[in-house]
Amino acid sequence: MPTAISVRSLQKTFARQIAIDGLSFEVDANEFVALVGPSGCGKSTTLRIVAGLERPSSGMVRASGETVDGPVRNAAMVFQAPVLLPWRRTLSNVLFAAEMRGKRPGAFRERAKELIVLTGLDGFEHNYPHELSGGMQQRVAICRALLLDPTLLLMDEPFGALDVMTREKMGFELQRIWSETKNTVLFVTHSITEAVLLSDKVIVMTPRPGRAKAVVPVDLARPRDVGTLKDPAFVELCAAVREAL
Amino acid sequence: MKLALSLAVVLAALLAWEYGVLAAEMPEYLLPAPSVIFKKFWQTLPVQMEHLAVTAATTLAGLVMALVAGVALALVVTYVKPLQSVILPLFAAFNGIPKIAIAPLLVTWLGLGAEPKVLLAFLLALFPVFVNAATGLSEIQPDILDLARLFGGTELRIFWKVRLMNAVPYLSDAVKVAFPLALVGSIVGEFIGGNRGVGYLILSAQSNLDTPLVFASLLSITLFTSAGTSAVMLFEKLFLEWRPSRQR
Numbered sequence: 323m324p325t326a327i328s329v330r331s332l333q334k335t336f337a338r339q340i341a342i343d344g345l346s347f348e349v350d351a352n353e354f355v356a357l358v359g360p361s362g363c364g365k366s367t368t369l370r371i372v373a374g375l376e377r378p379s380s381g382m383v384r385a386s387g388e389t390v391d392g393p394v395r396n397a398a399m400v401f402q403a404p405v406l407l408p409w410r411r412t413l414s415n416v417l418f419a420a421e422m423r424g425k426r427p428g429a430f431r432e433r434a435k436e437l438i439v440l441t442g443l444d445g446f447e448h449n450y451p452h453e454l455s456g457g458m459q460q461r462v463a464i465c466r467a468l469l470l471d472p473t474l475l476l477m478d479e480p481f482g483a484l485d486v487m488t489r490e491k492m493g494f495e496l497q498r499i500w501s502e503t504k505n506t507v508l509f510v511t512h513s514i515t516e517a518v519l520l521s522d523k524v525i526v527m528t529p530r531p532g533r534a535k536a537v538v539p540v541d542l543a544r545p546r547d548v549g550t551l552k553d554p555a556f557v558e559l560c561a562a563v564r565e566a567l
Numbered sequence: 568m569k570l571a572l573s574l575a576v577v578l579a580a581l582l583a584w585e586y587g588v589l590a591a592e593m594p595e596y597l598l599p600a601p602s603v604i605f606k607k608f609w610q611t612l613p614v615q616m617e618h619l620a621v622t623a624a625t626t627l628a629g630l631v632m633a634l635v636a637g638v639a640l641a642l643v644v645t646y647v648k649p650l651q652s653v654i655l656p657l658f659a660a661f662n663g664i665p666k667i668a669i670a671p672l673l674v675t676w677l678g679l680g681a682e683p684k685v686l687l688a689f690l691l692a693l694f695p696v697f698v699n700a701a702t703g704l705s706e707i708q709p710d711i712l713d714l715a716r717l718f719g720g721t722e723l724r725i726f727w728k729v730r731l732m733n734a735v736p737y738l739s740d741a742v743k744v745a746f747p748l749a750l751v752g753s754i755v756g757e758f759i760g761g762n763r764g765v766g767y768l769i770l771s772a773q774s775n776l777d778t779p780l781v782f783a784s785l786l787s788i789t790l791f792t793s794a795g796t797s798a799v800m801l802f803e804k805l806f807l808e809w810r811p812s813r814q815r
């Protein structure tokens with residue numbers, strides 16, 4: 323497997339504090355990796371640096387073999403907050419990705435509608451963000467990130483604002499999309515269950531300043547479903563991650 | 568219901584005015600009764616509209632020029648960061664000059680035609696347009712800009728689809744402030760020189776002690792400002808449904 327992301331001895335210092343100190347990890351191409359760690363340990367900062375939206379203070383970050391020194395091509399991101407354009411309705415917010423890429427939005431309309439149905443937003447295509455709930459806004463942001471079939475998908479607690487049932491459903495939906503498109507996913511979550519259920523490996527970070535404390539490989543069969551939750555191997559892996567945290 | 572209430576209030580005020588003036592035997596040149604004003608307005612309607620058209624044209628010309636120049640300056644400040652520290656203090660100093668006070672100077676330089684009036688309207692309207700446009704073009708959630716860049720957005724695409732769109736409500740607010748200011752500029756310009764416009768009409772009526780005509784002219788101006796305000800409100804209703812202020 324070629325390496326999709328490689329982070330070596332990453333350090334990030336802000337004016338008042340060291341956020342990340344000596345973080346290293348690798349993500350293979352087509353791999354689904356979960357990043358967990360206590361609040362404030364630098365998970366969002368790591369994603370921003372991997373995306374090329376923020377410069378590391380020191381250390382090296384490579385994406386698809388190239389050193390990251392600006393927004394990474396063919397990457398998409400779901401931020402911790404929805405970050406929608408308030409003057410655009412749902413469909414047009416999803417199509418924003420295509421427009422920024424310089425593509426004709428008309429060519430992506432069908433795909434956008436599919437994603438909207440897939441995430442349970444059908445009937446809300448023509449609502450403005452302020453007319454949607456927080457969880458619905460977050461799902462619009464997910465559709466937008468998926469629209470262009472990114473080779474690298476960075477997600478920062480994408481399901482944080484969802485209820486348990488929707489969250490589970492969206493997780494499985496993401497697993498299906500990932501298995502069909504075979505993109506690389508780096509996924510931040512606070513839920514240990516979600517991390518183990520969806521990923522090929524879980525990277526556990528230390529409290530701030532963040533470092534990789536443990537990497538837990540998850541070799542459960544796919545596709546995983548609700549049944550997986552009762553699998554003793556699954557329960558054991560969850561315990562291992564909890565132990566590491 | 569609300570409309571009916573405000574109509575009732577206006578009607579009551581007009582009645583009180585009408586009969587108050589009558590009871591106090593107020594001379595017409597001091598305070599004419601509403602009925603007299605309306606009659607005058609009706610009689611002088613063609614003249615009123617002729618002068619109002621001049622004032623309206625001056626005001627709108629000044630406003631449009633202010634919009635173009637204000638947005639252009641805001642673009643410079645947004646994209647050429649080094650110029651920001653040059654332009655902003657200059658602008659603040661410029662805004663400190665009471666523009667009305669330089670009106671006579673403009674007449675000296677530009678004569679009695681439309682030019683000094685348009686210029687005065689423009690100068691008064693420029694500042695609010697510039698400030699709002701600069702804010703609207705730059706005050707954008709940083710994550711939105713990051714996201715646009717990550718999707719491959721060029722500065723040009725980001726300008727059209729993010730910055731400019733973000734600035735629209737700011738510009739609409741700017742017009743609400745700049746429109747009455749431009750009108751003040753036109754009218755003051757007309758006070759100072761020339762023989763056209765509502766400002767001139769008011770001044771000449773006043774010198775003839777024709778107070779009903781002064782009031783009738785004020786009524787003309789009010790019609791114009793209401794039309795302007797309605798236009799902005801219509802624009803907001805049509806295009807700014809999404810405004811944060813309308814949330815919840």
Ligand SMILES: Nc1ncnc2c1ncn2[C@@H]1O[C@H](COP(=O)(O)OP(=O)(O)OP(=O)(O)O)[C@@H](O)[C@H]1O
Nearest residue numbers: 336337339341360361362363364365366367368530
């Ligand atoms: N732009 C910034 N300027 C200054 N400090 C920052 C900035 N962004 C993040 N930090 C600091 O860096 C540290 C890591 O922040 P980060 O947002 O990456 O944490 P996180 O792991 O995503 O936390 P959470 O789980 O709560 O989202 C925090 O201590 C935060 O205060």
Ligand SMILES: [Mg+2]
Nearest residue numbers: 365366402478
């Ligand atoms: Mg975070």
